[in-house]
Amino acid sequence: MSLVHPTATSARQDALHEDLLRQQFDTPCYVFDPETVGRNYRRLKDALGTRLIVSIKANPDLSLLVRCIHEFVDGIEFASVAELSLGMGRTTAPKYANNPSMDSRFLRGAIAAKATIIVDGLDHAAQILAAKGGRRLEPLVLRLNSASLLRGCGERQRHADHFGMDLQTAIDVGNMLVRADCQIAGVHVFAGSFSFGDKHLKLLEVLPEALKALQKGLNCPLSFVNLGGGFDADWESSGVDFEEYRRQVRAQLGDYLVAHESGRAIFKQAGWFITRVAAMKKIDGTSYAVCDGGMSQNFLLCQTERFAKKLQAPALLPKGEASRRQSEAPIFIVGSSCSSNDVIGALPAGAMTPQVGDLLCFDGCGAYNNTYTPARFLSADPARVFLRS
Amino acid sequence: MSSDTMTPGNACLTFTATLSGSPYAGDLTASEPVPMMLLGEGDYLAAKRYETDGREPVYVSYLQHYALLDDLVDRVATALPEVTHVLIRFHTVYIRPLPARLLSGRVLLVDDPDAMAAVLARSGVTDILVINDRIRRDSTERGDNTVTVTLHSGTPDQARFEQYIRACAIHRSCVAA
Numbered sequence: 001m002s003l004v005h006p007t008a009t010s011a012r013q014d015a016l017h018e019d020l021l022r023q024q025f026d027t028p029c030y031v032f033d034p035e036t037v038g039r040n041y042r043r044l045k046d047a048l049g050t051r052l053i054v055s056i057k058a059n060p061d062l063s064l065l066v067r068c069i070h071e072f073v074d075g076i077e078f079a080s081v082a083e084l085s086l087g088m089g090r091t092t093a094p095k096y097a098n099n100p101s102m103d104s105r106f107l108r109g110a111i112a113a114k115a116t117i118i119v120d121g122l123d124h125a126a127q128i129l130a131a132k133g134g135r136r137l138e139p140l141v142l143r144l145n146s147a148s149l150l151r152g153c154g155e156r157q158r159h160a161d162h163f164g165m166d167l168q169t170a171i172d173v174g175n176m177l178v179r180a181d182c183q184i185a186g187v188h189v190f191a192g193s194f195s196f197g198d199k200h201l202k203l204l205e206v207l208p209e210a211l212k213a214l215q216k217g218l219n220c221p222l223s224f225v226n227l228g229g230g231f232d233a234d235w236e237s238s239g240v241d242f243e244e245y246r247r248q249v250r251a252q253l254g255d256y257l258v259a260h261e262s263g264r265a266i267f268k269q270a271g272w273f274i275t276r277v278a279a280m281k282k283i284d285g286t287s288y289a290v291c292d293g294g295m296s297q298n299f300l301l302c303q304t305e306r307f308a309k310k311l312q313a314p315a316l317l318p319k320g321e322a323s324r325r326q327s328e329a330p331i332f333i334v335g336s337s338c339s340s341n342d343v344i345g346a347l348p349a350g351a352m353t354p355q356v357g358d359l360l361c362f363d364g365c366g367a368y369n370n371t372y373t374p375a376r377f378l379s380a381d382p383a384r385v386f387l388r389s
Numbered sequence: 390m391s392s393d394t395m396t397p398g399n400a401c402l403t404f405t406a407t408l409s410g411s412p413y414a415g416d417l418t419a420s421e422p423v424p425m426m427l428l429g430e431g432d433y434l435a436a437k438r439y440e441t442d443g444r445e446p447v448y449v450s451y452l453q454h455y456a457l458l459d460d461l462v463d464r465v466a467t468a469l470p471e472v473t474h475v476l477i478r479f480h481t482v483y484i485r486p487l488p489a490r491l492l493s494g495r496v497l498l499v500d501d502p503d504a505m506a507a508v509l510a511r512s513g514v515t516d517i518l519v520i521n522d523r524i525r526r527d528s529t530e531r532g533d534n535t536v537t538v539t540l541h542s543g544t545p546d547q548a549r550f551e552q553y554i555r556a557c558a559i560h561r562s563c564v565a566a
Contacts, residue, residue, distance in 0.1 A: 015415070023417055062424055063420035064420070088425060113433050385419070389411035389449075
């Protein structure tokens with residue numbers, strides 16, 4: 001386990017911390033900033049030079065969506081019927097329904113919402129047709145398995161996943177759908193979280209041939225390609241040459257309407273998790289700050305799914321003006337559950353020592369943190385959610 | 390701000406503006422919208438029909454909208470004490486209890502406050518404040534974030550009216566028309 005030392009705070013973070021210190025609010029909580037969401041969306045869309053669909057599963061908070069939905073001009077992807085209901089009545093931008101396991105309620109809702117359904121496989125297509133009845137569907141999109149596509153060009157895939165179809169299955173499924181009076185708009189390819197970069201350039205190399213084969217197999221033209229996303233929140237410093245990438249997209253897929261999609265890059269830096277120090281303690285010289293929130297409200301901070309943990313260092317927002325001494329050793333920040341894995345962060349040696357009542361503010365918690373959390377554990381209260389006006 | 394005459398001997402002072410940001414910049418507001426209960430296909434079809442191309446952002450929550458109105462009503466008592474009636478445009482959805490001041494005897498929530506002001510003026514009421522806003526609180530609502538505050542007065546005092554408007558929270562993030 002190693003520590004991530006806090007980076008210098010930006011003027012934006014300083015302003016947030018000042019806002020937090022001057023107000024009373026319940027903890028543990030998330031604070032989401034709609035303005036940052038809008039800014040992140042516009043920047044990524046500009047960098048890509050294509051349509052940008054928002055994957056709302058990264059942050060399905062309805063208040064936040066209400067404040068941002070006017071920004072999401074290229075559409076929103078919904079992964080469940082509950083998510084779909086959030087977008088209903090709120091935007092005329094395109095809606096996409098994407099989940100390999102769509103029950104009939106989700107399918108019927110998506111059809112009524114005139115959403116574009118992403119077809120994941122043969123049985124999925126059969127379920128779509130069963131839900132369709134005599135209705136006219138929006139043109140469908142076939143999901144291609146990215147590992148399969150890349151394998152076709154000799155690329156060795158270490159992280160193959162179960163999403164989408166190989167090319168021959170996509171042709172078979174597409175033909176089944178065409179025979180049932182459906183239109184096929186195009187394809188959806190997603191290489192996985194944090195995959196943007198080399199993998200997308202390779203996908204761009206293999207997609208034109210795959211699209212040609214698909215159109216031949218379906219005997220119909222395709223017009224739409226969704227290249228997925230996989231952007232990290234710090235995509236701007238990822239080293240990707242976006243000008244070259246845009247050029248490659250135009251060169252390889254110039255005949256198609258191209259989209260990317262993103263959740264993490266849009267929401268992650270627009271959210272903070274705030275917990276209050278409930279007690280300080282020391283065991284054999286190791287210091288702990290016991291907080292009112294932890295893995296039951298922000299599971300991802302515990303990094304239980306990572307082999308090598310790099311604990312995040314939060315900003316310490318002190319209660320009152322009392323002077324603080326510097327800590328001589330790291331202080332581990334632990335949550336309110338009975339799990340020994342409930343370690344959500346650490347303050348490095350040399351940081352101010354927290355006191356009971358202080359706030360700890362973790363940044364980069366706007367995507368998945370609130371929802372990818374076992375909320376029923378210990379029947380703990382979920383985190384409150386606030387928007388920053 | 391402009392002045393106009395509605396009925397002989399009774400002048401109007403008007404402030405018209407568009408909300409261009411949150412009047413509560415930096416403040417935290419609890420996540421509060423109530424999801425629509427969409428149970429079946431018919432509900433989705435109905436919600437779909439309801440969608441519009443409106444791109445006006447939502448800057449305030451329901452509670453913040455109530456607070457803006459409450460502030461306008463609160464300040465009338467001291468800034469414009471001659472006002473006997475405050476007419477406020479009724480918004481269809483109220484998801485939380487209104488502040489008590491908005492339910493006080495001299496405040497009327499009405500569908501068309503300007504028409505109601507004309508009716509009152511014809512019946513001899515001289516000092517009326519009309520708050521007619523189309524502020525969006527949810528992206529399901531139509532609205533262009535405009536707000537018009539009109540003072541109908543037998544003895545109009547533009548300076549006092551302007552002072553009143555400038556003191557109100559709504560003025561903090563409005564672009565005057």
